[in-house]
Amino acid sequence: MAVIELYPQEKKPHPFTSQTLSGWQWRQLDKGDDWTPCTHKKPTTEIYTDLLDAGRIPDPFLDENEKLVQWVGAAEWEYACTLTATAAEMAAVRQVLVFDGLDTFATVYLNDTAILESDNMFHIHRVDVVGRLREGDNTLRIVFKGALVAGQNMEKTLGKLTCFNGDSSRVYIRKAQYHYGWDWGPTFLTCGPYREIRLETYDVVAVWDVFTDAVVLEGLQQADLTVSFTVDASKDVVVQATITSPDGKAVQLSTKVKAGSTEASLSTKIDQPQLWYPLHHGPQVFYNVKVEVLSVDDTSVLQSTSTRVGMRRLRLVQEPLLDAPGTSFYFEVNNQAVYINGSNWIPRHSFLTALTEDDYRQSVDECVASHQNMLRVWGGGLYEHDSFYQACDDKGVLVWQDFMFACGVYPCHPAFVKSVTREACDQVRRLRRFCSVVLWAGNNEDYQVAENLKLDWDPADDSGDWTKTNFPARTLYERHLPAVIQDLCPQVPYHPGSPWGGVNTEDPTMGDIHQWSVWHGTLEPYQRWPELTGRFVSEFGMMSLPPRRSVDKYVTDPAQRYPQSAVMDLHNKAEGGERRLTSYIVENVRLRSLDLNDWIYASQLMQAECLGAAIRACRRQWKGRRREYCGGQLVWQINDCWPVASWALIDFYGERKLAYYAVKRQSAPLIVDIGRTYTAVESNTLEALKEKRAHVDVWAANSGLSQDVVDLTVTLFDIQTGGVVRTESLTRTTVGANKTTELLHGLAVDDKTAVQAIMRDSSTGELLSRASDWPQPLKHIAMASPEDSGVQVTVHDGRVDITSKLPIKGLEVSTSNESVIWSDNGVDIFPSDVYSIDATGLSKTDTVDVRYYG
Structure with missing residues (x-):
């Protein structure tokens, strides 16, 4: 029987294969040292973690060790690994090394032949190594030069530019800018193969950068779907795409791709598309897209790859408002206006390769658990790992993505423009497949720096070329x-x-603002937040210390565990941070002592109060169609990159601060809220001595898409006796959908009175939300003694119940059981109300400690 060859006179095509490199070893350049193998087998690594694993440096995060390891960033290093090429890979027509990211000044050698030089951490490289690769073991070696020296040399040649935070030379270097130090982060100029390196081999074709672009039409009844990809084809091939809906219905498309093609696409229409929604607005569903490359000769599969797409219609709405100047600034997804409760995201670690996929997913889960629906990837870090965006897609967390420029005057000479343009293309191509990414922003605060320095910036000049300014x-x-x-x-x-937006970067009527009049600038009292909102507040915050359990981890010498110690100062990077922190604590909170525990609690209570006031003020301005006076707010910041006193809600070790819980309560989809306003009584008395009267307003904030019918009870309590001063009630009151509804106005109170509001479902009586209000500043309140408070905590498996005889401010529960996760904390307790806090991992035999204000 004759054998019919499908490929006469030639071998069967080698299909696409990919091999990820690992097994790194390292050494300091030109020191003659032996190679040190990495203790891990991961495909990515960097020098600080490798030195630490090898016991060559002390832990940079502990005590004052940051000072002892600065030499690492000034040195030059090299990495090497063995790349074993099989006979099949060697026989392939195409042999390509793909570099997803090298940090930062890197020269790559394959078997001692230079094949690549890179000076941008954010570039992705594809290098043809045919004729340079040999069968069996090959050596891939990468030399990393110091970024600081390179930048300072550029500065000498091109001129010194200005930046805030870090060495001024950083603006010339396309490296994560926070590596140079920030007002919350250390200076660790690390280097290494921080993203994967792969060997890809194939004979006929390779397809990459598969992007499924879904354009959902205005009526949401149809989507135009285009599957595009980059291709390297030496012969004609057929590309087939199978698009499977969330409910399992499949559509198959195919096209013939000619030899020599570099790009191709397939298109179709999807009727009645199943849409992806952000958190609290609908489901997160995806279409799976499988792309197969087939031989035209025998339809064998030469390559197969899969991706997915979440279909959504997206708009950033900036239009005139009713009864207010300027324009709105809010996000609309699938024709639904979305109020943003969110945070700013900095890199979660100073050493990026120390993170795992679970770390990213856990961080996004923390965001979701606190009802936050957006993370802003801040421009001084990096274009994050795929795992981060994947988790945001899965959970419905929107992503505001900055390009990587922050707090500086950056150059714009031709070589820099070329590098940045390639960087932008590489990263936008990588990230555009994630439906959670809903905005790209050019930079962080660079326009503000230009204003501060009085640079040549005329918003009316739209020439498009400002390179000579x-x-x-x-x-x-x-x-x-x-x-x-x-x-x-x-x-x-x-x-x-x-x-950016409006007449300047501080214009509250257009675009977004960073509201740092509280903390920075004039150190405004946070009680003034109702006057400080804007159309979208994309940064604001208040510093606090991390919890005591964390402090004890990074301050290893007990003698240094006091607020003003050298170690504590080193782990507070904010310029003037200690002074500003002290000002806010002293102006707002009564201190018993400078004991570390008291100082930590005071700072965290103050941070919680400040952020609560800010979100309360912003959310109240979401008043319905054409009255979106504030479209959202983003807390600075949700996370830390090392152990530090900072603005974070969750510290480096994963401990939640009291502010995390305050943000969670204020960001819930449906809340009742209270605001206290002071007005001076007209008299001939000097302004500073005038008597002030106070009243409270009560409203409900609803970011849901349906109206609710609620019952409201507002109770005024005497703070010292716990007696009821007055009660106001509303029954079967309608709370409007996706807006704020004012409920009570002008309820007179005095500085001996605390207020609690409780909102329940009118039909079921279910508790929907609590809110409380206290005289300001808290330090003036005459609190009763702890002996009279009558606080009782009943511990159950997985829950605590708290009651009190008197109004209690900022009650914090804690336990030595580190596995316990509290659902709430830092709560206000009122008489005749049982406050239950779920506590995952808590046993009724655990001891629960309590502290509260006063």
Whole structure:
């Protein structure tokens, strides 16, 4: 019987294969040292973690060790690994090394032949190594030069530019800017192969950068779907895409791709598309997209890859408002206006390769658990790992993505523009497949820096070329970067910077603002937050210390565990941070002592009160259609990159601060809230001595899409006796959908009175929300003695119940059982009300400790 060859006179095509490199070893360059193998087998690594694993340096995060390891960033290092090429891989027509990211000045050698030089941490490289690869073992070696020296040399040649935070040379270097130090982070100029390196081999074809672009039409009844991809084809092939809906219905498309093609696409229409929604607005569903490359000769599969797409219609709405100047700034997904309760995200670790996929997922879960629906990837870090965006897609957390420029005057000479444009193309191509990414912003605070330095910035000048001015990077932000978005990802809006909009960056009537009059600037009292909102507040915050359990981990010498110690100062990077922190604590909170526990509690209570006041003020301004006076707020910041006193809600070790719980309560989809206003009584008395009267307003904030019918009880309590001063009730009151509804106005109170509001479902009596209000500042309140408070905590498996005889402010529960996760904390307790807190991992035999204000 004759054998018929499908490929006469030639071998059967080698299909696409991919091998990820690992097994790294390292050494300091030109020191003659032996190679040190990495103790892990991960495909990514960097020098600080490797030195630490090898016992060559002390833990940089402990005590004052940051000072002892600065030499690492000034040195030069090399990495090597063995790449074993099989006979089949060697026989392939194409042999390509793919580098997803090298940090930062890297020269790559394959068998001692230089194959790549890179000077941008955010570039992705594909290098043809045919003729340089040999069968069996090959050596891939990477030399990393110091970023600081390189930047300072550029500065000498090109001129010194200005930046806030870190060495001024950083603006020339395309490296994560926070590595140079920030007002919450250390200086660790690390280096290494921080993203994966792969060997890809194939004969006929390779497909990558598969992108499924779904354009959902306005009526939401149809979507135009395009599957595009980059291709390297040496022969004609057939590309087949199978699109499977969330309910299992499949559509198959195919196209013939000609030899020599570099890009191709397939298109179809999807009727009645199943849509992806953000958190609390609907389900997170995905269409699976499988792309197969088939031989035209025998239909054998040469390559197969899968991705997914969440379909959504997205708009950034900036339109005139009723009864207010300027324009709105809010996000609309699937024709639904979405109020944003969110946070800013900095890199979760100073050493990126120390993170796992679970770390990213846990962080996004923490965001969801606190009812936050957006994370802003801040421009001084990096374009995050795929795992981060994958988790945001899965959980419905929207992503505001900055390009990586922060707090500086950046250059715009031709070589820099070329590098940045390639960076933008590489990263936008990578991230555009994630439906959670809903905004690209050009930079963080660079326009604000230009204003501060009085640089040449005329908003009326729309020439598009400002390279000859002393604010040259404006050309990047308003010309080059938006062109990349328009070309590669036109469905996602672009915003030139953050903050940006209006007559200047502080204009509260247009665009977004960073509201740092509280903490920075004039150190405004946080009680003034109702006067400080804007159309969208994308940064605001208040510092606090991490919990005591964390302090004890990074301050190893008990003698250094006091607020003013050298170690504690080193782990507070904010310029003037101790002074500002002290000002806010002393102005607001009564202190018993400077004992570390008291200082930690005071700072955390103050942070919780401040952030609660800010979110309360912003959310109240979401008043319905054409009255979106504030479209959302983003807390600075949700996380830390090392152990530090900072603005974070969750510290480096994963401990939740009291502010985390305050943000959680204020961000719930349906809440009742209270605001206290002081007005001076007209008299001839000097202004500073005038008597002030107070009243409270009560409202409900609903970010849900349906109205609710509720019962409301507002009780005024005497703080010292716990007696009821007055009660107001509303029954079967309608709370409007997706807006704030005012409920009570002008309820007179005095500085001896605390107020509690409880909102229940009218039909079922279910508790929907509590709110409380206290005289300000808290330090003036005459609290009763702890002996009279009558606080009782009943411990159950997985729950505590708390009651009291008197109004109690900021009650914190804790336990030595580190596995316990509290659902709430730092709560206000009132007489005749049982406050239950769920506690995962808590046993009724555990001892629960309590502290509260006063």
